[in-house]
Amino acid sequence: MLAFTIRRIFEAAIVMLTVALMAFVLFRFVGDPVNQMVGQDTTLAEREELRERLGLNDPVIVQFGRFIWNAARYDFGISYQVKRPVTSLIAERFPATFELAVTAALFAVLLGIPMGVYTGIHRDSWLSKLFLSVSLIGISLPTFLIGILLIYVFAVQLGVLPSFGRGEVIRIGGWTTGFLTASGLKALILPAITLGLFQMTLVTRLVRSQMLEVLRTDYIKFARARGLSDRAVNFGHALKNTLIPVITIIGLQLGAIIAFAIITETVFQWPGMGLMFIQAVQNADIPVMSAYLMLVAFLFVLINLIVDLLYVWIDPRVRIYGREA
């Protein structure tokens, strides 16, 4: 178990190094950041002085080493655009994205799993067919279109929910939260549905197909032959056996939710990291872009690691394998 964990952590570190290299290479060579930072009338000498100060004249390998070293200490330098430390920009933006992603994920899981279980158990009921048809829409419509449709219906036509922003937020230490005010919660609804709809659909369909498969197994038939209640059979025995692939997908999708928040945040002008990234791209603000990339990669890797450890916790067979490995 310990060896298993250590090996996974080691693998995660390698992945992060690779991403760092890519972030570094990609952005170091997309253009001269100095041009973005200075005005038309800056002299060559001034430009050169700025290059020197930013370390852009050092050998590439030194620059990369410095990038890694700084990133490991959670230091991504100064934003070219707003001239403030990138990490403090992220600290400002992170709560908005985090709360949106968590709400979207909860929406996807808390609705997706019961719908998947229901449609798996009651294969032929009309409600199942309704769920599945609706979920087809969730899978096939692009995110921005769903967002715009929701805005049109609930903000423009009905006027019951806000179409942009976070609403009123409360500051707690370095964190700003929209969970504690009515307007903050209302502002979360449309973006969270937009962001989570695809994942909810995915979870529903995955749980359904897993349930169908598990319900055919001998141990489910045997559980019924033992006289267990439908609830014990469906939820105690069947659902638990569907959880391994479901957790994998949910884990991976959590990363996707954070990554795809870019689109939703743009549609809803949600003041999160995605919107920050889009603005950084427009301004070729390289430190912000590479910091965002590194952070998203880190979240992916972290989630993967947690998913792997969850397996071990759920499935005793992996536990044995993990011990031997």
Added chain:
Amino acid sequence: MTETPALSVRNLRVEFPTRRGTLAAVDDVSFDIAPGEVLGIVGESGAGKSLTGTAIIGLLEPPGRVAGGEIRLNGQRIDNLSREAMRPIRGKRIGMVFQDPLTSLNPLYRVGEQIIETIRTHLPMTEREARARAIELLIEVGIQGAERRIDSYPHEFSGGMRQRVVLALALCAEPELIIADEPTTALDVSIQAQIIQLLKRLCRERGTAVMLITHDMGVIAETANRVAVMYAGRIAEIGPVREVIQSAHHPYTRGLMGAIPSIEGTGDRLTQIPGSMPRLTAIPKGCAFNPRCPHAFDRCRVERPDLMPVDHSLAACWLVAPVSAEPPR
């Protein structure tokens, strides 16, 4: 026999509606099992043995359904019970053992959890009492170090040990009837006899009736009191085990007996009967066995024989029809 049978099946019919009409996978099957008696059910694969067992315990998968007949458990009719009324009977009054012990247990739960769950579903016991009983059961089915092993997962047991656990599960609420569907087919030959002996002993001690489905005549010869031979959804012959094995009345049964593996272990199963059992969609007119029967005559091809008494058995074959019976038309 004046005693109420533990299980009484009368004219059971199981149907599958299909696009090309309704198939009768079990057709007009009747038999009794007395308390403490072991009835063997034999027949080739597809004969309807498992469906008969599944129908009795009320677990037919739709669209399969019981289309006729009666099933009584110690006199109480159970074939017309609702789902909710049938559930407390499963596991409590009827225990079931399936073919493959490797897949019968949920891999994610400790065996103790599964036994305790079943006990507490059916008996008013606390967790602690149920656990004590589970350990007793595991000891009884011959699990070494049961106090420790109760907290193991299924994959930590060998196939034979898992089937012992499955037996413990089937017996945990002291059922009146055990339906064992090929309980040893998936096991190593060296372990098969042990499991069968165990099943036999446990049921004899408790007076549990056993419906033992198998296509292994050797198992039947050692274990059963009576045997029913099934062919294409119907009973071809039913009678005391010795009589059926030594002097079968039905040509199909004789063919099966020829297929008992000899002591040298060379006999291939069922190869003595040429041809194969008809599919449900193509059951021949008259006696379903007639295309394969070495004794078939004209009447066999037009008129279906019902079970007729002969010695201590019943056989569905025109050869055993009393000479005085109505002549072929």
